[in-house]
Amino acid sequence: MTRWARITASLVVLLMPSLNAMGELRFPPPEFESGYQFPQTTSPAARAVIYEYIDAVVLLAALLLGTYLILRKRSRRAVYVLMISALVYFGFWRDG
Secondary structure, eight states: OOHHHHHHHHHHHHHHHHHHHHSOOSSOOOOOSSOOOOOOOOOOOOOOHHHHHHHHHHHHHHHHHHHHIIIIIOOHHHHHHHHHHHIIIIIIISOO
16 A cells, blocks of 8 residues: 555544534524524625635735745745735635
């Protein structure tokens, strides 16, 4: 068996038990006898699909710029500014 086959097989063996837990409702809702109706859960409206593509393009541009700054320009200050910019954009402005 090759090294990658062993790694893949061990990962499959380790991750298989967690598949059952992914779709299971941990605590089922209580059953009331008084006729109580649970309120409908609300979720925020989905963003437009174009914003997902914009985020992907911005991420790709940030990765390419980071690669350029590290390998060609070798500027720690520029990489730090890129890191703070990515944190602000993806973490705070786009809400993670």
